[in-house]
Amino acid sequence: MSKPPPPPSDPRLSYRDAGVDIDAGNALVDRIKPLVKRTMRPEVLGGLGGFGGLFALGDRYRDPVLVSGTDGVGTKLMLARALNRHDTIGVDLVAMCVNDILVTGAEPLFFLDYFACGKLEVDAAADVVAGIARGCEQAGCALIGGETAEMPGMYPPGEYDLAGFSVGAVERDRMIDGSTIRAGDAIIGLPSSGPHSNGYSLIRKVLERAGGVEAERERAEALLAPTRIYVRDALALTADHAVRGMAHITGGGLTENIVRVIPESLGIELDASCWAEPDLFGWLAEVGRIETAEMRRTFNLGVGFVLIVREAxxxxxxxxxxxxxxxxxxxxxxxxxxxxxxxxxxxEA
Known part of the structure; x- marks a missing residue:
């Protein structure tokens, strides 16, 4: 039997009483519109705020293959919250998606984000979206939409989560799938800007052992450096040179990511003396007493992206x-x- 309605003396309830502030959401949209506008491309149809983002491929491609990727930034978010720095984490979100689809030779075309929180703090959310827009500008892709979800009871006040989604395109006959890689090919490294967005559960353990974020604030700030976006440099190379394979060095580190893009009959030989490992990784290994093999399968160790080409x-x-x-x-x-x-x-050196 259903419960009788409340007496007339009970106060009226609103969505805001339940913890969701529609006005705050509208204020955020107004704040981010100029940021989103800077990422626009000619192929984008319509503006921000529709039920779906529209993108017209037109005749830009002869035989396009669409390539999609989705990701988050993991527990690096917890470090951003601890430092009260929200303006770079959005770059990480874009980078983790566009660098992944780049591996196939695809040009990132557009990006969408999902921001979930317990209570919407407009200033922090606007900082996050500013970072997302900045990452899209670096990658040359349009930020054509997203979702802001205010869910009281799901997330504690002050906490939020992020996810992103990118779509790119590549001509079918220019796809890079690693099938032409041969023994003797050279592996060329591009530098990382730090641990990027991987291994932060371990990094936070090391920071705790070192006395916490406040005791190691300078290093914590360095660990928050946004993930480097390799799109423009790598795409310029795929147009002019015979790039046979590419790999984004994410979770799994150098040990596991490069072999993902080469034929199973082949392997890789890396010479760690060929690049200078940033001091930050040495500090993590020393304070955390992390073994070399564990470092190599967890972190990029200064190499964020690789290209595989003929030795010649x-x-x-x-x-x-x-x-x-x-x-x-x-x-x-x-x-x-x-x-x-x-x-x-x-x-080994």
Missing amino acids: DAAAVIEALERRGADPLGVIGRVIDAGDGERVRYV
Whole structure:
């Protein structure tokens, strides 16, 4: 039997009483509109606020293959909240998605975000979206929509979560799938800006051991550096040089990510003496007493993205990257036969 209605003396309830402030959501939309406008491309139809984002491919491609990717930024969000810095985490969100689809040779076309919180704090949310817009500008893709979900009871006040989604396109006959990679090919590294958005559950444990964020604020700020976006540099190389494979160094580190893009009969040999590992990783290893093998399968160790090319093309590719100001690390390893079943080998200094 249903419960009788409340007596007339009970106060009237509103959505705001339940913890959802529609006016705050509208205020956020007004704040972010100029940020979103800066990311627009000619192919975008309509504006922000519709039920769906519209993007017209037109005749830009002959035989396009759409490539999509979705990701978040993991527990790096907790470090951002601890430092009360919300203006860079959006760059991380875009980077984790566009760098992934870039591996196929795809140009990121548009991006959507999902922001969920317990109580919408307009200033913090606007900072997050500003970072997302800045990441989209760096990647050359349009921010065509998103969702802001205020869910009291689901998230504690002051906490939020982020997810993103990107779609790109590549001509079918220009897709990079690693199938042409051969033993002897060179592996060229591009530098990372830090741990990017991986390994932060372990990083937070190390920070706790070191005395916490306030005791190590300078290092904590450095650990919040946004993920580097490699789109423009890598796409310029795929147009002019025979890039056979690319890998985004994310969770799994150097050990697991590069072998994902090469044929199963092949492996890689990396020479750690070929690049200078940033001091930040050495500090993490020392304070956390983290073994070398664990570091290599958790962090990028200063290498955020790699390109695999014929050995004969390596010098030209490195020179082209240098002209673009991409600061390549040079050849950091090579592709090898994996007849013995060992797919990852390190040359120890």
